[in-house]
Amino acid sequence: MRRLRLCAMLTAMYSLSLFAQKATWFDNVKVSGFAIAQYQWSNPKDNEANSFNLRMARVALDGKVAGDFYWKTQIQITGNTSTLASSPRLVDLFVEWQKYKAFNLRLGEFQVPFTFESPIHPVDVGFMDNGQAVLKLTGYSDRSGMHSSNGRDIGIMAQGDFLKNANGRNLLHYAVSVVNGQGINLKDVDQRKNVVGSFWVMPIEGMRIGVSGWEGSYARKGNWTDEQSGESRSGVRSLPQHRYAISGEYASNGFTFRSEYVHSTGKAFAKTMTDTNDASASDCNLSAIGSKADGFYALGIVPVVKSKVNIKARYDLYRNNGEWNSAKTFYEAGADYYLAKNLRLSAEYALVNDRSLSKHNYSLVNTELSIKF
Incomplete structure (x- = not known):
């Protein structure tokens, strides 16, 4: 069944491509993509790991x-195909x-405008993954218990x-979205939409300084035990x-340089949703991590040989309950070597x-070979 679903998705995209080649009202149609192969070694006590992996395609x-009108559709393939978190799935359709x-107006499934890093192409982030705060608080491996959604949702x-300077360069950017709040490929549950927006200024070429905000909820329909009375309850549980x-x-x-x-x-819910048919989809019990979290990262990528060799470093901190007893910090250093323009070893x-x-x-060692086409 999973193979049939994947084949159907690929066939639909191929058919659309053929149609676009014939239809004169379609312009500039292109096929693109990327793949990242990974080897990672780490040695936390009693949980050592050493594996090759297809991280993402x-x-x-x-x-x-x-x-x-601009349109885009994109599918992602990675790892195990049995769950929402890693199965072949639609990530963009708008x-x-x-x-x-x-003033551009977008409708469909797309990247929500929260943080600078979340919308950056995975190959261009520059490190083994997004910063922890982006992963946990922007809809990737979200602390709320939402299924992995690559920072995306459905809405408008x-x-x-705007505000051009004397050289014709815009100084201000804004983005405001209204979305379901349930992540990719799922309908709204509590009928409460999320408002996500960002605003930044670009005082000089290459620089931007901004803020982002997210107001809404994440909800499930299912069963839970009331934390105060100990009674069993059922229905829709919405977490602001x-x-x-x-x-x-x-x-x-x-x-x-980005921070x-x-x-x-x-x-947050106690269990991360991994499959709409799994018990995690209707488990509405709360996690013990509480209601606060924060994170900070700062990184630098410097070319040693332009378009050929980069060196890089990142400080990446995340506190899952807003307290230092939960802090997880990465002190990272590395290098990139471009075998060709779109082929990179990191x-x-x-x-x-x-x-x-x-x-x-x-310690953790990560190597990746990435290709864009």
Whole structure:
């Protein structure tokens, strides 16, 4: 059944591509994608790991239709196909009206505008993965218990750039979305929409400074035990989520410096949803991690040989309950080597300090081969 579903998705995309080649009202249709192969070694006490892995692969179609409309559809393939978290699935499907630079309107399933790093292409993030705060508070491996959604949701978004300077470069950017709050490929549960938005200024070429906000909820329909009375309850349980991020970045001529602080208030479900047919989908009991979390990262990527060799470092902290007893910190250093323009070999070493473990410190080595097409 899973193979049939994947085949159907690929066939649909291929058919759309053929149709687009014949239809004159489709313009600039292209097929793109990427793949990341990974080897990772780590040695936390009693939980050592050493494995090759296909981290992620995506195939996308995008183009213009009827002049002012941009469209995109993208599927992701990675690892085990038995769960929502890693099975072949649709991650993007939207249409955007782009008649005016200052006001674009997008409808469908797309990346929500929260943090600078979340919308960055996975190959271009520069490290083994997004920062922990982005992963945990932006809909990837979200602390709320939401299934892995790659920072995406279903809804509508307005965005644009405006206020040009003397050189014709826009100084301000905004994006505001109204989404279900349930992640990718799922309908709303509690009928309470989430509002997610970001705003940033671009004072000089390559620099942006901004803020993001997230107001809404994550909900499930199922059963739970009331924390106060101990009674069994059933129905829809909605957990409010209030989040903000403060972000800064400078990226120019191969140099990248980026830093973000992300804060969250809102309780979480005890089990992460992994399958809509699994018990996790209807388990509405609360996690013991509480209602607060925050994280901070700062990174630098410097070209040693332009377009050929980079060196890089990152400090990455996340506190799952907002307290230092849950802090997990990565001290990372590494390098990239471009075998060709879109073929890159990356290697990193990280010293990890995890205060939730009896032995806090351990090492992690990560290597990746990534290709874009």
